[in-house]
Amino acid sequence: MAEADAGAVGAGPAPLWALEVPRRSRAVEGLRGYGLIVAMWIRATMTYRTSFLLSTFGNAAITLLDFVGIYIMFRHVDALGGFSLPEIALLYGSCSASLGLADLLLGNTERIGQRIRDGSLDTMLVRPVPVLAQVAADRFALRRLGRIGQGLAVLGWAVWVLDVDWTVGRVVLVPVMVLAGAAIFGAVLVAGAAFQFIAGDAAEVQNSFTYGGCTMLQYPPTIFAKDLLRGVTFVVPLAFVNWLPALEVLGRPDPLGLPGWVAYLSPVVAFLVFVPASLAWRAGLRSYRSTGS
Amino acid sequence: MRLTASLYRTASLYLAVAAGGFRRFATYGTATVAGVFTNTVFGFIVAYTYIALWSERPGLGGYDQAEALTFVWVSQSLLAAAALIGGGFQEEVQERIRTGDIAVDLYRPADLQMWWLAADLGRAAFQLLGRGVVPLAVGALAFRLALPVDPMRWLLFLVSVLLALVVSFALRYLLGLAAFWLLDGQGVNLMATVVCIFFSGMVLPLTVFPGGLGELVRALPWAAMLQVPLDVLLGRHAGAGSAAGALGFQLGWAVVLVGAGRLVQSVATRKVVVQGG
Numbered sequence: 403m404a405e406a407d408a409g410a411v412g413a414g415p416a417p418l419w420a421l422e423v424p425r426r427s428r429a430v431e432g433l434r435g436y437g438l439i440v441a442m443w444i445r446a447t448m449t450y451r452t453s454f455l456l457s458t459f460g461n462a463a464i465t466l467l468d469f470v471g472i473y474i475m476f477r478h479v480d481a482l483g484g485f486s487l488p489e490i491a492l493l494y495g496s497c498s499a500s501l502g503l504a505d506l507l508l509g510n511t512e513r514i515g516q517r518i519r520d521g522s523l524d525t526m527l528v529r530p531v532p533v534l535a536q537v538a539a540d541r542f543a544l545r546r547l548g549r550i551g552q553g554l555a556v557l558g559w560a561v562w563v564l565d566v567d568w569t570v571g572r573v574v575l576v577p578v579m580v581l582a583g584a585a586i587f588g589a590v591l592v593a594g595a596a597f598q599f600i601a602g603d604a605a606e607v608q609n610s611f612t613y614g615g616c617t618m619l620q621y622p623p624t625i626f627a628k629d630l631l632r633g634v635t636f637v638v639p640l641a642f643v644n645w646l647p648a649l650e651v652l653g654r655p656d657p658l659g660l661p662g663w664v665a666y667l668s669p670v671v672a673f674l675v676f677v678p679a680s681l682a683w684r685a686g687l688r689s690y691r692s693t694g695s
Numbered sequence: 696m697r698l699t700a701s702l703y704r705t706a707s708l709y710l711a712v713a714a715g716g717f718r719r720f721a722t723y724g725t726a727t728v729a730g731v732f733t734n735t736v737f738g739f740i741v742a743y744t745y746i747a748l749w750s751e752r753p754g755l756g757g758y759d760q761a762e763a764l765t766f767v768w769v770s771q772s773l774l775a776a777a778a779l780i781g782g783g784f785q786e787e788v789q790e791r792i793r794t795g796d797i798a799v800d801l802y803r804p805a806d807l808q809m810w811w812l813a814a815d816l817g818r819a820a821f822q823l824l825g826r827g828v829v830p831l832a833v834g835a836l837a838f839r840l841a842l843p844v845d846p847m848r849w850l851l852f853l854v855s856v857l858l859a860l861v862v863s864f865a866l867r868y869l870l871g872l873a874a875f876w877l878l879d880g881q882g883v884n885l886m887a888t889v890v891c892i893f894f895s896g897m898v899l900p901l902t903v904f905p906g907g908l909g910e911l912v913r914a915l916p917w918a919a920m921l922q923v924p925l926d927v928l929l930g931r932h933a934g935a936g937s938a939a940g941a942l943g944f945q946l947g948w949a950v951v952l953v954g955a956g957r958l959v960q961s962v963a964t965r966k967v968v969v970q971g972g
Contacts, residue, residue: 423797424868437709442722446813447924450879450882451880452877452882453882455878455882456883456885457882457885459886460882460885460888460889461885463886463889464885464889464892465889467893467931468891470893470898470899471893471898471899474899474903475748475903475907477897478751478752478755478903479748479751479936481751482744482747482748482751483747493923567791586756586820601725601729602725603725604725604726604728604729605726606726606730606732607729607733609733610732610733610736614736614737614740616735617737617740617741618740621740621743621747625743625744625746625747627743629738630743642955671802
């Protein structure tokens with residue numbers, strides 16, 4: 403039934419709101435389209451309310467059990483890579499919230515491969531809403547609030563119990579870290595979607611960078627090899643999601659010896675990775691040839 | 696004589712179904728390569744965390760560091776085959792129940808459960824080769840692992856993996872059938888994945904779980920899906936009696952869960968009301 407709804411949006415004559423679109427700027431147009439599709443999916447989700455509640459809870463639980471795993475580790479040790487449990491909770495909570503947020507807003511772009519294969523991307527091309535907005539809002543999964551909530555709860559606990567020397571900069575850095583982190587993960591998701599135009603069925607590669615990245619970022623950088631740290635600082639800048647800001651909050655030095663002010667660069671880095679990601683997306687979309695089916 | 700002929704026909708039918716399952720997944724070449732990449736990346740990340748943990752606490756859970764790292768890489772190799780984080784056939788069964796196509800399946804001259812078991816074992820065989828071998832090889836090149844050289848141990852491991860696959864199938868078949876009552880399986884599938892990741896040993900080896908919780912998790916069916924095959928490979932069940940105990944534990948859960956699946960299937964098919972397309 404939900405599938406039928408999705409088809410109905412594109413298949414029928416253009417709805418009235420679509421006719422107004424050309425007068426708006428592209429960004430507004432995109433956001434408006436995104437909002438409308440999201441609202442439709444939320445209504446559809448609420449049809450199976452029990453399933454929605456179960457899956458939201460499941461989404462929180464899936465990540466919570468990750469943290470229980472870390473907690474069990476700390477039943478056996480006092481510190482991991484020199485970091486205490488609350489310090490790891492700060493890393494864990496912030497990257498979990500960031501990934502959850504990116505996943506909620508842009509996660510469904512990974513379904514692009516499926517749409518290329520079955521030809522349903524074609525219907526999106528003729529709608530008067532930017533394709534990226536449509537792809538991102540497609541099957542919008544409100545249940546992902548579960549991961550965000552769980553991440554923020556662990557982050558809150560960490561901030562509560564940690565003995566941090568709070569300065570204005572450090573206070574600001576905590577929310578900035580979560581939001582900029584979400585933007586960096588978002589850029590990875592968009593780049594991954596663009597990659598699927600050439601690689602086809604390769605959604606799992608981006609999982610390595612998003613879910614894999616988040617698994618890495620929930621542990622302290624001190625336990626990883628230096629080359630890996632360089633890679634995730636300078637090549638795919640995941641270190642800016644939470645490692646560098648969190649090290650600054652905790653007053654710990656960066657293992658690569660970068661100066662402290664680098665911690666505040668996360669929003670800039672997020673912007674810098676979003677530009678090539680969105681260019682890659684446009685290039686991918688332009689190279690798209692329908693399967694014709 | 697008639698009986699042998701009919702047995703032969705049944706066997707070749709299910710073999711053909713299994714071969715179909717194998718081929719179906721073999722066509723997803725890029726997805727397999729992407730999966731190998733993902734399993735390898737996760738292998739590295741988890742391996743570093745285990746090195747940190749085992750250098751703080753050598754011998755944790757009864758493993759030395761090489762054994763703990765073997766645990767990591769073999770887990771990554773079995774992940775797709777045993778469908779530990781989902782990706783099995785249950786969504787398809789649920790969809791067929793929702794659309795009413797299940798009625799067609801029930802008319803087939805083959806048992807529904809055995810049909811899906813054959814198809815799923817075919818899928819698993821492909822995943823074991825396609826997504827299992829390369830990550831383990833990369834792990835063995837990058838870290839010092841404790842892989843056995845005794846061919847007998849590998850043989851026992853393969854038997855244990857086969858039993859793990861049957862237990863995994865049987866659990867997911869129950870999930871699939873749940874759609875007869877729930878219609879939408881997304882919620883239960885997710886909950887099942889949550890439980891599976893934690894209780895199979897994916898998050899941490901079950902021998903590291905403390906006290907009563909540890910004893911509980913090692914007795915549950917999810918232990919049969921990952922922890923037991925790994926312990927067989929690592930030689931914790933050396934000696935015939937101990938190995939028989941480990942495989943018997945898996946076999947016990949396989950029988951119980953496949954039996955439960957049959958029971959639920961017969962209840963479900965009696966209540967079947969075809970919803971029509």
